[in-house]
Amino acid sequence: MSPADPAATPGLRGVLSEPRLAPYLARYQGREDLALRLYAWNAALAAALWGPFGIVEVTVRNAIHARLADRTGRPDWWEDQRLWDQLLPNERRSVEDARSSLALRGNASPSADDVVAAANLGLWTGLLSEGQVRHPVHNYEANLWRPRLRAGFPNYTGSRKLLHSELMEIKNIRNRVAHHEPIFKVNLARIIDMIARVTGYVSTDTEAFVRAGERVTGLVAEQRAFVERGDTYL
Secondary structure, three states, X not given: OOOEOHHHOOHHHHHHOHHHHHHHHHHOOOOHHHHHHHHHHHHHHHHHHHHHHHHHHHHHHHHHHHHHHHHXXXXXHHHOHHHHHHOOHHHXXXXXXXXXXXXXXXXXXXXXXXXXXXXXXXXXXXXXOOXXXXXXXXXXXXXXXXXXXXXXXXXXXXXXXXXXXXXXXXXXXXXXXXXXXXXXXXXXHHHHHHHHHHHHHHOHHHHHHHHHHOXXXXXXXXXXXXXXXXXXXX
């Protein structure tokens, strides 16, 4: 397959729309050829991020799931009434949305693994939040993190607050990528390092895998050449 130059396809601008292209045009003072190439580079970068995003999400969710299953003695830990009562509405809704989504796909009796796989990143990030501070039931720091979830991250020595902050940043960038937003101004070296570190809190081998296999660093280094030559693969 030969690379395509987006600047050689002027119809692309009309398809993408002016509002969508505006940040890219602004970056190059209105030059359409460079803006279209930057758009293509942004798309290639977004594609390169999905692998690391997937690894960190699966790593974190499995770490949390394992600890809660161990705590309750059952893989469908959300069915444990005591634990369910400790969850705030956002986390309960995430579990219910996962089950509803599975039902709509014809899976009316999902396994625990099915529900875990269907739950969004918001659930796992939310479970690492502070919950409701000083509340006897909904204080996640006291009732979830210290007695159980901390052990799911054996290589981590920091605070729950910092880990939650890192996951929120990863989640927010992931959402921007999912909505095809510009990310060329984001410090992506920092983001990919954060993704690798968070996986490393659970498994150093997984961190090494992410660092060795990720393509983001190379694309960031090639941005200028990428935009100048216009050789694009999607």
